[in-house]
Structures are given as structure tokens and as C-alpha cells.
Amino acid sequence: MITAKNAAANNEAVYNKRWLILIVLNIFTFMSTLDGSIVNIALPTISQTLSLTLSESQWIVSIYLMTICMAILFFGKLGDIYGKINIFKYGAIIFIIGSFFCGLSHSLFFLLFSRFIQAIGASMTMANSQGIVTEIFPPKERGKALGIIGTFVSLGSIAGPSLGGIILSSLGWEYIFWINIPIGVIAIPLAWRLLPADRIMAKNKIDIPGSLLFALSILLLFAALLLGQQIGYTNRWIIISFIFGIISFIIFIIFETKSASPMLHLAIFKNSLFSISIFCGFLVFVVNFCFNILAPFYTQSILHLSPLQAGYLLMLFPITMAIVAPLSGSLSDKIGGQIITFFGLLLLVAAQIGLTFLHENSSLINVALLIILSGASSGLFQSPNNSLVMSTVPKQQLGIAGSINSLVRNLGMIVGISLATSTLFSVMSEKSGYRVTALISDRPDIFLDGMHVVFIGSSILCLLAASLTGWRWFSSLKMEKRQQKKAS
Numbered sequence: 001m002i003t004a005k006n007a008a009a010n011n012e013a014v015y016n017k018r019w020l021i022l023i024v025l026n027i028f029t030f031m032s033t034l035d036g037s038i039v040n041i042a043l044p045t046i047s048q049t050l051s052l053t054l055s056e057s058q059w060i061v062s063i064y065l066m067t068i069c070m071a072i073l074f075f076g077k078l079g080d081i082y083g084k085i086n087i088f089k090y091g092a093i094i095f096i097i098g099s100f101f102c103g104l105s106h107s108l109f110f111l112l113f114s115r116f117i118q119a120i121g122a123s124m125t126m127a128n129s130q131g132i133v134t135e136i137f138p139p140k141e142r143g144k145a146l147g148i149i150g151t152f153v154s155l156g157s158i159a160g161p162s163l164g165g166i167i168l169s170s171l172g173w174e175y176i177f178w179i180n181i182p183i184g185v186i187a188i189p190l191a192w193r194l195l196p197a198d199r200i201m202a203k204n205k206i207d208i209p210g211s212l213l214f215a216l217s218i219l220l221l222f223a224a225l226l227l228g229q230q231i232g233y234t235n236r237w238i239i240i241s242f243i244f245g246i247i248s249f250i251i252f253i254i255f256e257t258k259s260a261s262p263m264l265h266l267a268i269f270k271n272s273l274f275s276i277s278i279f280c281g282f283l284v285f286v287v288n289f290c291f292n293i294l295a296p297f298y299t300q301s302i303l304h305l306s307p308l309q310a311g312y313l314l315m316l317f318p319i320t321m322a323i324v325a326p327l328s329g330s331l332s333d334k335i336g337g338q339i340i341t342f343f344g345l346l347l348l349v350a351a352q353i354g355l356t357f358l359h360e361n362s363s364l365i366n367v368a369l370l371i372i373l374s375g376a377s378s379g380l381f382q383s384p385n386n387s388l389v390m391s392t393v394p395k396q397q398l399g400i401a402g403s404i405n406s407l408v409r410n411l412g413m414i415v416g417i418s419l420a421t422s423t424l425f426s427v428m429s430e431k432s433g434y435r436v437t438a439l440i441s442d443r444p445d446i447f448l449d450g451m452h453v454v455f456i457g458s459s460i461l462c463l464l465a466a467s468l469t470g471w472r473w474f475s476s477l478k479m480e481k482r483q484q485k486k487a488s
Contacts, residue, residue: 014136022137026148028191029125029149035122059112066218067123068119072126072407072410084135088124088128089188089191091128092121092188094124095122095184096184098117100178100181142387207259214249217245220242224245280345280385282409284382285409287416293421313367317372319375320371322379331384332384341380341381341388348374352458352462353455355374356456386405389405423457424453428449
């Protein structure tokens with residue numbers, strides 16, 4: 001029998017270990033997000049080894065991100081039912097097993113299957129890490145803890161190419177995946193030792209039809225989005241895939257509204273604070289990945305930096321974010337997150353506008369300052385925004401809330417990359433008079449024209465996000481004043 005005294009002692013033991021638990025969560029957060037980007041730099045080597053075409057090799061990256069987006073809501077719901085910590089721990093094991101098999105792959109089919117397994121494990125950890133943090137940390141420290149999680153998400157997403165290059169230059173491409181194994185061998189026993197038993201579980205059934213409908217809609221929409229970059233969005237099969245993906249998603253929404261135990265409680269979006277925070281988080285990831293996909297081309301092809309020099313320059317973004325995010329999280333615990341997210345987005349607007357003025361003779365100091373401003377403003381926004389998302393839902397829905405937050409992050413990455421490349425090559429094609437799908441070595445001017453249009457678009461998206469957070473903040477201030485008047 002569990003007495004109140006035993007429960008209190010257990011809560012105190014968990015509280016005392018909360019920062020060690022956060023370290024374990026961050027290890028897997030970093031590895032799972034890192035594996036979404038670290039493979040990019042190894043694609044030429046893998047393609048040569050396995051005799052793959054360019055279009056075939058792209059699926060090594062795409063299947064990982066697609067699988068995460070297809071499965072992450074399901075595992076968030078599963079975490080609410082069977083325990084977020086249980087799902088997280090088994091997800092960590094599956095991720096390491098998938099990483100091991102990726103390095104053993106000697107055919108495209110086996111590599112894609114291994115990446116699928118790896119992504120299943122990653123989605124299990126991603127879907128539940130924020131919910132675990134929200135349960136374990138008190139409100140006064142939650143923003144700081146979620147800020148540190150957000151920092152490791154960004155570090156994993158952005159550090160992939162530079163870390164992958166170091167591994168690839170000294171070891172084989174297999175070690176891009178096998179680097180996870182020694183880390184996992186240390187972290188998994190720590191997870192079993194430190195992570196407590198689940199205390200909050202919802203008595204619901206698994207929504208199998210809703211899960212399948214959501215996965216189908218994501219598969220069709222992602223396939224159209226990714227393949228459309230290669231063969232053109234006017235291709236009839238791409239159009240058909242978009243149409244059926246939208247239809248599947250609409251059916252999913254209708255089914256969820258009528259289901260007794262839906263995978264996604266749509267009522268969660270009636271909370272304007274939650275919905276605005278989620279949407280603005282999506283927009284910021286779109287904006288940042290517009291920058292991430294274009295910055296290597298600009299620094300190396302236009303400014304003529306070496307890959308190593310470009311890597312050092314671009315690392316200013318995650319380094320700055322790693323410094324600012326925990327600080328903004330701590331500050332949000334004291335003064336609230338809404339004002340910080342608003343000013344963070346205003347700074348990000350300024351950074352995006354600054355990027356539209358870059359040219360082939362821009363000084364490295366100017367470029368570095370804009371990168372630092374982008375990293376600082378993103379760090380200022382992400383931590384309080386994550387805290388706002390997770391603090392607005394009941395404890396029984398922390399798993400699904402965390403998985404929604406992770407889903408929009410991954411969607412933002414895909415949409416940002418697709419939006420940036422599609423816009424860039426459309427502008428370059430119009431300027432050159434023929435269809436362009438790669439950089440033209442002797443025409444830096446048309447690349448810059450396309451890049452400027454991309455950053456004008458990202459500035460507008462950022463301004464939209466800032467406007468929404470500003471409206472939300474001022475509305476909450478008005479509400480507080482009304483409540484104070486009623487109380488007096």
C-alpha cells in the first residue's frame with residue numbers, strides 16, 4: 001500500500017534527481033534530432049558505396065523525418081495512456097538498435113528499413129521528453145528546463161553537418177550512425193536508474209483508425225512536398241498526392257471529432273495560448289530552416305569560404321542559442337513568457353530583414369553579427385514558448401501536447417527547407433530563362449536575387465508570428481486589468 005508519506009518521499013527523491021534526469025533526456029534529444037541532419041553530408045559517400053542515384057539517396061534523409069512526423073502523435077498519446085517514461089525508455093533502446101543496423105546496411109532497402117526503425121525510436125523519445133520535464137520540474141523551474149531541452153533540439157538540428165564532416169573525414173560513413181551506440185550504452189542504464197516510475201496515466205483506448213489516417217495524410221503530403229522539388233510541383237502525380245493527402249487529413253479531423261477516445265483531442269486547440277504558441281513555434285522553425293539551407297551555399301559559393309571556415313561561422317547560431325535559451329527560460333519563470341517571446345520575435349524580424357541586404361561583398365563581421373542575432377532571438381523565443389505550450393494543458397495530456405510541439409518542429413524543418421529551395425530555384429529559373437535546380441557557378445547575382453526573395457518571405461512570416469504574440473500579450477494584460485477591477 002502506498003501511503004501519503006511514501007508518495008511524498010518518492011516525490012522528493014525525484015525532485016532531488018531532476019537535473020540528472022534532464023541530462024539523460026537531453027542526451028537522447030540531441031541524438032534523435034542530430035540524426036535528422038547529420039546524414040546529409042554523408043550522402044555522396046553513401047551513394048557511391050551503395051551505387052545510388054541522387055533521388056534515391058535523398059530518401060535516406062526523408063524517410064527518417066517522415067516516419068517521425070507520422071508516428072509522433074501516436075506515441076504521445078501512448079505515453080499518456082501507458083506512461084511517458086515507459087515509452088521514452090523503450091524508444092531509446094529502439095533508436096540505438098536502429099542506429100546499429102544503419103551502419104551494417106549494404107543495400108538501400110536495408111538502410112531505409114533501419115532508418116525507419118531508428119525514427120520509430122526517435123519519435124518515442126521526442127514525443128514524451130517535454131511531458132516528462134513538465135511533470136518533474138516545478139513551475140518556477142519549468143521554463144529553464146524546457147529551455148535547455150530546446151537548446152539541445154536546436155544543437156542537434158544545426159550541428160549535424162559540421163559534426164558529420166568531422167566523423168566522415170576520419171572514419172567511414174557507418175560511424176555517422178554508430179556514434180550513437182557508445183553514448184546509448186552509457187545513457188540507457190542511466191535512464192533505467194534515474195527515471196522514476198510513471199505517476200500520471202490516462203484511462204483511454206488507443207485510437208488505431210485515427211493513427212492510420214494521420215500517418216497516411218502525412219505520408220502523401222510529405223511525399224508530394226519532397227518529390228515535387230525534384231520533378232516539379234505541376235506533375236500530375238504530385239498534384240494527386242497533395243489532393244489525397246488533404247482529403248485524408250480532413251477525414252482524420254472529422255473522425256477525431258466523433259471518436260470517443262481520439263488520438264488528438266481537438267479541444268486542446270480551443271486554448272488560444274496553446275494554439276498561438278504552437279503556430280508561432282512552427283513559423284520560427286520554418287524561418288530558421290530557410291536560413292539553414294541557404295547559409296552554406298551563401299558562405300561557400302558567394303563569400304568563397306572553405307567548408308571548415310563556413311562551419312565555424314555557422315556554428316555561431318547554435319552556440320549563441322545554447323547560451324541564450326536557458327537564460328530566457330529562467331527569466332520566463334520569473335516574469336512570464338509572453339513578453340519574452342514577443343521581443344524575441346521582434347529581434348528575429350530584424351535579423352531576417354538584415355539577411356535580405358547581404359551581398360557578395362558583405363563583410364564577415366556583418367554576416368557573423370546577423371547569425372548571432374538570429375541565434376540569440378531564436379533562443380529568446382524558444383524556451384518561453386515551449387513553457388507556454390506545456391503549461392496550458394492538463395497533466396493527462398502532457399504527452400500529446402509534447403508530441404504536437406515536436407511534430408510542428410519537424411514540420412517546420414521540412415516546410416522551411418522546401419519553401420526556401422522552391423523559392424530560390426523559381427527566382428533563379430525566371431532570371432536565367434530556363435529551369436534551374438542547382439547553383440550556377442558564374443551567376444552569383446541570380447542566386448542572391450533568389451536568396452533575397454526567400455529572406456523577404458521569412459521576414460513576413462516572422463512579422464506574422466510577432467504580431468500574433470504581441471496581440472496575445474496585450475490581450476492577456478487587458479484581461480488581468482479587468483480581473484483586478486472586478487476584485488477591487
